Structures are given as C-alpha cells and as structure tokens.
Amino acid sequence: MPWLVRAGIAAVVVVAYFLLPLDLLGPRRPVLSWLLFALLLTAVAALLLRQIRHVLLERPDTRPGVVITLLIVLSVHVFSAAYYALAKQPDEFTGLRTRVDALYFTVVTLATVGYGDITPRGQAARVVTVLQITYSFVFLTAAATALAQRMRDVVVRRTERDRSG
Numbered sequence: 115m116p117w118l119v120r121a122g123i124a125a126v127v128v129v130a131y132f133l134l135p136l137d138l139l140g141p142r143r144p145v146l147s148w149l150l151f152a153l154l155l156t157a158v159a160a161l162l163l164r165q166i167r168h169v170l171l172e173r174p175d176t177r178p179g180v181v182i183t184l185l186i187v188l189s190v191h192v193f194s195a196a197y198y199a200l201a202k203q204p205d206e207f208t209g210l211r212t213r214v215d216a217l218y219f220t221v222v223t224l225a226t227v228g229y230g231d232i233t234p235r236g237q238a239a240r241v242v243t244v245l246q247i248t249y250s251f252v253f254l255t256a257a258a259t260a261l262a263q264r265m266r267d268v269v270v271r272r273t274e275r276d277r278s279g
Contacts, residue, residue: 120180124187131191132213139195140202147199151242154192155249161185162257169260178264182257189254193246194220197239206236224250 139147162185168176198216201207209232210219219232223246234243 120183123184127184127187127191131194131217134195136195136198136213137202140199142202147196151192151196155189155245158185158189158192159249159253162189162253166256166260169264172267178261182261186254186257189249190217190220190224193223193242193249196242200236200239200242203236203238206234206239208233208235220246223247224254 139150162182165176165178165182165185169178194213194216197207197210197219198213201210201216207219210216215232222229222232223243226247234240
C-alpha cells in the first residue's frame with residue numbers, strides 16, 4: 115500500500131509541474147519567483163532534515179522511505195521549475211526551452227552527467243545550478259544515506275528475529 119500512495123503522490127507532483135502556470139514566473143515577476151524558490155527549497159530541506167533526524171533517533175513510528183523519496187522527487191521538480199522560469203530570461207540558458215528540457219537538465223545535473231546540450235550561460239542560471247549541486251551533495255546525499263541506514267537496520271532486525279524465532 116505505501117508504494118501505491120508514494121506513486122500516487124509522485125504522480126501528482128509531476129502532473130502539477132506540467133500544469134502549474136510557471137510562465138507567470140521568471141522575468142515577469144522576479145521577486146515572487148526567487149521568493150517562491152527559496153521558500154520551497156527551504157521547506158523541502160527542513161522536511162528532509164526532520165526525516166534524517168527521525169532515522170538517526172530510530173523512531174519506529176515514522177516512514178522515512180516514503181517521505182524521503184517524495185521529498186527528493188519534489189526537490190527535483192522545484193529545481194526544474196526554477197530552471198524553466200529562468201530560461202524565460204534572455205541569455206540565461208542555451209538549449210532549455212520546455213518543461214521537459216528543464217526536468218532533463220535537473221536530472222542530468224543531479225546525476226553529474228553533464229551532456230552539454232543545455233548550458234547555463236547567465237549568472238543567475240549558474241548560481242541556481244551551483245545551488246542544486248550543493249543542495250544535492252548536502253541534503254539529498256544525507257537523506258539517501260539515512261534511508262539506506264534505516265533499510266539496513268530493518269533487514270538486520272528481521273534477520274535476527276527470523277533466526278531467533
């Protein structure tokens with residue numbers, strides 16, 4: 115059941131990304147764009163840190179596997195929306211025109227592959243790209259490590275229970 119809920123919520127995030135009026139952001143409303151980006155990123159980071167804390171404190175009543183996965187999906191889409199909005203400004207990006215381009219660039223940057231077909235040229239685009247790389251190293255790596263630790267602990271406990279039972 116948690117997999118179905120997780121998949122449903124992830125699907126809602128993806129659909130929202132493609133349906134939200136992101137064209138109203140960017141150069142039309144720069145203050146709102148930056149404020150929204152900062153607030154969403156801060157909220158996702160705080161929620162990730164909370165989940166990491168729950169794992170470290172070994173709180174049995176939490177489901178970090180569900181929450182961490184969804185927060186990672188959300189953070190990818192927050193960066194994608196920021197790139198899409200930034201691409202509306204002249205000379206910020208080369209090769210980024212659509213929401214799919216922005217999502218593709220986000221994932222390629224997250225994976226540190228860097229194909230080079232989309233390039234951040236402007237200073238704002240480069241700042242957001244550096245921020246994404248730093249954010250990924252700090253928050254997403256910590257969250258993935260905590261999640262892996264939690265999964266390892268669950269497997270060890272089940273193995274010990276099966277041996278003793």
